[in-house]
Amino acid sequence: MPQAKTGATPPLLPAFGEKVEPxxxxxxxxxxxxxxxxxxxxxxxxxxxxxxxxxxxxxxxxxxxxxxxxxxxxxxxxxxxxxxxxxxxxxxxxxxxxxxxxxxxxxxxxxxxxxxxxxxxxxxxxxxxxxxxxxxxxxxxxxxxxxxxxxxxxxxxxxxxxxxxxxxxxxxxxxxxxxxxxxxxxxxxxxxxxxxxxxxxxxxxxFMHDRIRPSSHSQRMPLRFRLNITNRKVLNAVGLMEKSIENPLSCASIAESQGVSVRQLEKLFRAHLDTTPKEYQRQIRLKFARRLLMQTTLSVLEVGMATGFSCQSHFSKAYRAEFGVQPRHDRGKDSLL
Structure with a gap:
């Protein structure tokens, strides 16, 4: 195997003074x-x-x-x-x-x-x-x-x-x-x-890698960076939405968990995300539904149920309103969306 040239003398570590089998x-x-x-x-x-x-x-x-x-x-x-x-x-x-x-x-x-x-x-x-x-x-x-x-x-x-x-x-x-x-x-x-x-x-x-991350470290960027916001109540609410896609929590339950009223939660979402909690939650569910349609063999009905929709017609209507096509249109498309 050709050895790469570094052009500098390595800073020999004290523990390494004898040859080892590579x-x-x-x-x-x-x-x-x-x-x-x-x-x-x-x-x-x-x-x-x-x-x-x-x-x-x-x-x-x-x-x-x-x-x-x-x-x-x-x-x-x-x-x-x-x-x-x-x-x-x-x-x-x-x-x-x-x-x-x-x-x-x-x-x-x-x-x-x-x-x-x-x-x-x-x-x-x-x-x-x-x-x-x-x-x-x-x-x-x-x-x-x-x-x-x-x-x-x-x-x-x-x-x-x-x-x-x-x-x-x-x-x-x-x-x-x-x-x-x-x-x-x-x-x-x-x-x-x-x-x-x-x-x-x-x-x-x-490599200017500030630490060796443990295997349990999240693959995804923390919400505060993904959303570019710092409001803890909004971040906690979004986190709850992402964790309850199959069985969506009501806005009232989410608001109560953050110690605010539904109206206060709506004001916070409009101020920081320019949308309502209900609409944001719907988008989370539909984006995940789209990924399931593209990547899995689940039927349209099963995808709808896995994302919290009680019936196929309701799911199809919401999906078309969000993406402009029926769910079956996205079956098997680009896997990394």
């Missing part, structure tokens, strides 16, 4: 993989080597056919080898992205990963790579995660799996991340497990 990572790249998780993984290992002054990690880029593959942004990455021509590995991570769950063309690639898993190789995935591991049966009886926007589809396709909304999951010899910068956190956790928290913390600091 851990070998195989990064299996699926066409249209997301570049941020891939870069986060490779850079975390590179900086761990640099800071320690040792080759703690080696990594190899692998593809199905040994040819270059494009990232989602068009950047072509040349592999070191075809997947089954890699040297003996300790870890394999599948990188996949795009706007729909990816597939591997060759069943033999999945068979190769199963053999690696049986041989004790640690298997992981970043972002949509979790779909590939799930289809290979490599996440059975393991906790796992995927990007929050595709979690409904993942759970619909793999109802037997323990899929969480965590930013990453490490469960014995499997690890999955939700993608994006969550991959940096799972790599830092792996480095900490291999070589201690001191090294992992120094790696994090090199």
């Amino acid at each position: 851990q070998r990572f195989g990064f299996l790249l699926v066409p249209n993989f997301s570049l941020i998780p891939f870069a986060a993984a490779t850079e975390a290992l590179r900086v761990a080597n640099w800071l320690s002054g040792l080759t703690l990690y080696e990594w190899y880029f692998l593809t199905e056919d040994g040819r270059s593959v494009p990232a989602a942004n068009g950047l072509e990455v040349a592999p070191h080898a075809k997947y089954d021509e890699a040297p003996p590995l300790n870890n394999i991570i599948v990188f996949a992205g795009g706007r729909v769950p990816p597939t591997l063309r060759e069943e033999r690639v999945l068979s190769w990963m199963r053999r690696q898993a049986r041989a004790g190789v640690r298997i992981g995935a970043a972002g949509l790579g979790s779909f590939i591991l799930a289809r290979a049966g490599l996440l059975n009886d393991y906790r796992c995660t995927v990007h929050w926007k595709l979690l409904p589809k993942f759970r619909d396709e793999f109802p037997h799996l323990n899929a969480t909304d965590e930013i990453y999951e490490i469960d014995r010899d499997r690890h999955t991340s939700s993608g994006g910068t969550g991959t940096l956190d799972v790599m830092l956790a792996l480095i900490a497990g291999d070589h201690g928290e001191t090294l992992a913390s120094h790696v994090a600091e090199e």
Whole structure:
């Protein structure tokens, strides 16, 4: 594996003075993989080597056919080898992205990963790579995660799996991340497990990552930043709405929970969100309904019930008023909306 040049002398950490057997990572790249998780993984290992002054990690880029593959942004990455021509590995991570769950063309690639898993190789995935591991049966009886926007589809396709909304999951010899910068956190956790928290913390600091986020950290941005408001009563009310989509709380119940009247809650929503609580709650439910229609096999009636509508006609009418089309029109469209 070619070693990256840093152009500077590494700040050797006191705990690292002796050579160790390097851990070998195989990064299996699926066409249209997301570049941020891939870069986060490779850079975390590179900086761990640099800071320690040792080759703690080696990594190899692998593809199905040994040819270059494009990232989602068009950047072509040349592999070191075809997947089954890699040297003996300790870890394999599948990188996949795009706007729909990816597939591997060759069943033999999945068979190769199963053999690696049986041989004790640690298997992981970043972002949509979790779909590939799930289809290979490599996440059975393991906790796992995927990007929050595709979690409904993942759970619909793999109802037997323990899929969480965590930013990453490490469960014995499997690890999955939700993608994006969550991959940096799972790599830092792996480095900490291999070589201690001191090294992992120094790696994090090199990336100006203020802390190693625990797996329980929310994938989504906090409401106060998403909505760009600070009013605690409005934020709490919206949080309650997002948590009660299937069984919507009444505006009276929400107002009571915040110690205000319905009229006061309406004034707060108009002042901070330029809408009413009832309208905002309706939009939350309908946006989630749209995602279910696009990602899952639930019927229109089932989607309506899952988002708190008592009958299909009421749901269809509300959906058309919001999006300008009937619910069936959005079936199977862009998964990442």
